[in-house]
Amino acid sequence: MKRLIPFVAVAVVVALVGGIWLATLVGRSDEDQFASCRTSKIAGGASQIGGPFELLNAKGETVTDKDVLTAPSLIYFGYTFCPDVCPLDNARNAEAIDLLEERGQMVTPVFISIDPARDTPEIVGDFAFNLHERMIGLTGSAEQVKAASQTYKTYYKAHDAEDEFYLVDHSTFSYLVMPGHGFVEFFRRDTSPKDIADRIGCFVDNQ
Numbered sequence: 001m002k003r004l005i006p007f008v009a010v011a012v013v014v015a016l017v018g019g020i021w022l023a024t025l026v027g028r029s030d031e032d033q034f035a036s037c038r039t040s041k042i043a044g045g046a047s048q049i050g051g052p053f054e055l056l057n058a059k060g061e062t063v064t065d066k067d068v069l070t071a072p073s074l075i076y077f078g079y080t081f082c083p084d085v086c087p088l089d090n091a092r093n094a095e096a097i098d099l100l101e102e103r104g105q106m107v108t109p110v111f112i113s114i115d116p117a118r119d120t121p122e123i124v125g126d127f128a129f130n131l132h133e134r135m136i137g138l139t140g141s142a143e144q145v146k147a148a149s150q151t152y153k154t155y156y157k158a159h160d161a162e163d164e165f166y167l168v169d170h171s172t173f174s175y176l177v178m179p180g181h182g183f184v185e186f187f188r189r190d191t192s193p194k195d196i197a198d199r200i201g202c203f204v205d206n207q
Contacts, residue, residue, distance in 0.1 A: 034184055037202035050175065050183030053148040055112065055140040058125025068136055072204055073108040074187075074196075075175040077154045079115035079168050080127040085189075087131070092193050093174055094132035099197035105204045109135040114156040115168050116145045152183070176200055178207055 032038070042048060057063045074093050078086035090111060097109050111128045113119035119127075119139045128137030139145065149156060156170035174196070176185040184203055187196050 033206055034181075034203055037199060037206060038185060039199065040186055046183055046185075049151075049153050049186075050177060051151045053144070053151055055138040055144050055148060056121050058121050058128070058137050060121040063138070068110060068138070069108075069177050070179060071106060071108050072179070072200065072207070073110050073177045074200065075110040075112060075152070075177060076173075077112045077114050077149060077152065077156065078170060078172075079113050080119050080123055081115060081165070082168070085172060089172055089174065089189060090131045090135070093196070094135065095193035096196035096200065097132060097134070099193060100200060100204075103197075103201060105201055107200055107204070111135055111137050112145075112148055113137070113139040114145055114149055114154070114170055115158065116140055116142050117158075117161075118164070176203060178203060181207070 051065070053065050055063060055068075057068075074097065076086075076090055076093060078089065080086070090109070093109050097107055100107050109128075109132050111124065111131070113124050116139055121137075121139055124137035124139045126137075128135035138148075140148070152175055154171045154173070156168055158168045159166045172189045174187040175183055176187070176199075178184050185199065187199070
């Protein structure tokens with residue numbers, strides 16, 4: 001019986017080492033490759049935000065998220081009649097996109113209207129292009145816009161339309177989406193173009 005002890009000991013060691021190796025592999029597969037880039041925490045995890053959508057592009061063509069989000073993309077939900085917030089936020093995003101391009105990192109700016117009653121494909125397209133030549137403008141039916149907004153957990157509510165200049169209350173986050181990963185980060189209004197570019201650059205480098 002004593003002769004069996006070394007063999008049993010060896011078997012135990014092998015099992016332990018194998019278990020540690022397997023646990024290491026499992027741990028690695030569960031690791032967040034963007035952990036060093038994230039500065040925001042999402043209740044329930046990042047998977048709670050983002051997903052499929054179907055909208056209209058500037059040509060009036062029906063497009064889906066798979067057609068639009070083919071590269072790292074920075075998404076903003078707003079409306080073209082917005083008197084101040086939307087133009088400023090999207091100009092800030094456009095500046096961040098240019099900073100990234102100077103560094104050799106291509107990111108697509110995307111503007112999604114939450115005012116389908118006024119924002120036709122042509123209007124949204126012109127608004128987006130005037131802010132950045134690569135910005136994609138999207139709109140759609142009331143149902144399509146609502147579905148896209150709910151997918152990204154955004155908020156909007158139009159004031160009573162007494163005339164054509166009614167306002168729309170809405171959330172003002174910008175969302176970073178990575179191909180193959182979906183939504184990964186959001187940016188608040190007070191984030192500077194450089195900070196956005198730096199943080200997006202981290203995600204791009206680690207994809």
